[in-house]
Amino acid sequence: xxxxxxxxxxxxxxxxxxxxxxxxxxxxxxxxxxxxxxxxxxxxxxxxxxxxxxxxxxxxxxxxxxxxxxxxxxxxxxxxxxxxxxxxxxxxxxxxxxxxxxxxxxxxxxxxxxxxxxxxxxxxxxxxxxxxxxxxxxxxxxxxxxxxxxxxxxxxxxxxxxxxxxxxxxxxxxxxxxxxxxxxxxxxxxxxxxxxxxxxxxxxxxxxxxxxxxxxxxxxxxxxxxxxxxxxxxxxxxxxxxxxx
Ligand SMILES: C[S@@+](CC[C@H](N)C(=O)[O-])C[C@H]1O[C@@H](n2cnc3c(N)ncnc32)[C@H](O)[C@@H]1O
Numbered sequence: 001x002x003x004x005x006x007x008x009x010x011x012x013x014x015x016x017x018x019x020x021x022x023x024x025x026x027x028x029x030x031x032x033x034x035x036x037x038x039x040x041x042x043x044x045x046x047x048x049x050x051x052x053x054x055x056x057x058x059x060x061x062x063x064x065x066x067x068x069x070x071x072x073x074x075x076x077x078x079x080x081x082x083x084x085x086x087x088x089x090x091x092x093x094x095x096x097x098x099x100x101x102x103x104x105x106x107x108x109x110x111x112x113x114x115x116x117x118x119x120x121x122x123x124x125x126x127x128x129x130x131x132x133x134x135x136x137x138x139x140x141x142x143x144x145x146x147x148x149x150x151x152x153x154x155x156x157x158x159x160x161x162x163x164x165x166x167x168x169x170x171x172x173x174x175x176x177x178x179x180x181x182x183x184x185x186x187x188x189x190x191x192x193x194x195x196x197x198x199x200x201x202x203x204x205x206x207x208x209x210x211x212x213x214x215x216x217x218x219x220x221x222x223x224x225x226x227x228x229x230x231x232x233x234x235x236x237x238x239x240x241x242x243x244x245x
Contacts, residue, residue, distance in 0.1 A: 006200040011187060012074035017161035021055040021082065027108065028059030030228050031138055034241050035104050038136045044103035047130050049093035050110020054079025057086060069096050094122035097129060105130050106138040112204040115180050117215060124219035131244045137221060139240040145208040148173065150181065165189040181206045216242045
């Protein structure tokens with residue numbers, strides 16, 4: 001199933017200015033450290049599921065043999081431009097099968113688009129299918145249930161983009177008893193004909209760390225949660241590091 005979010009389809013061209021590659025250098029560094037620590041020195045193979053514009057991968061190409069998978073043809077096109085030597089595949093992280101094994105699999109912020117325990121279990125099965133024994137899975141959700149205290153508003157002013165635009169995100173939890181939250185994005189785009197305002201709703205998953213760790217264990221992983229510095233605005237800073245038994 002292809003994505004319907006406007007940010008990853010007709011508005012994907014906003015991504016490089018809205019969330020530039022430089023913003024991913026720290027997270028890529030944490031991945032590099034975690035993988036070197038578990039896998040040892042050497043040039044390891046790394047598959048990213050939900051690789052988006054390839055901004056995280058762009059910091060890792062010198063050290064790893066990379067492969068990218070995403071659900072959005074538009075995001076894959078951006079990533080191919082940024083990472084021309086990396087093989088890219090269209091696929092869903094819950095079901096894609098490349099018939100190849102890697103030393104490591106990673107899912108960055110795209111992991112937030114898994115909405116149910118079944119989605120998480122399916123994605124962990126995909127990771128398992130693509131890892132050699134002893135391989136490492138990295139997962140970096142934006143929010144954990146115990147650390148989410150919405151509602152919150154974030155904004156990004158991209159005055160130097162062409163055309164200039166501003167993004168406002170309102171993130172809230174409409175139903176605290178389920179496993180999802182909602183982000184409403186408002187894109188204010190200064191087109192030559194005037195200001196265009198686009199609304200884009202994203203439903204994302206919200207699970208306690210105990211759920212992540214239980215499902216990883218059930219999928220055959222020994223996992224730990226590493227706490228790192230998060231992003232300004234209070235998201236990020238959680239990295240599950242899981243070794244395949
Ligand atoms: C926030 S972006 C990822 C950005 C990425 N970290 C980067 O470096 O540019 C989220 C991505 O997840 C992808 N995505 C959402 N659900 C997916 C799924 N089930 N399988 C694969 N990709 C998915 C979207 O198409 C989108 O490109």
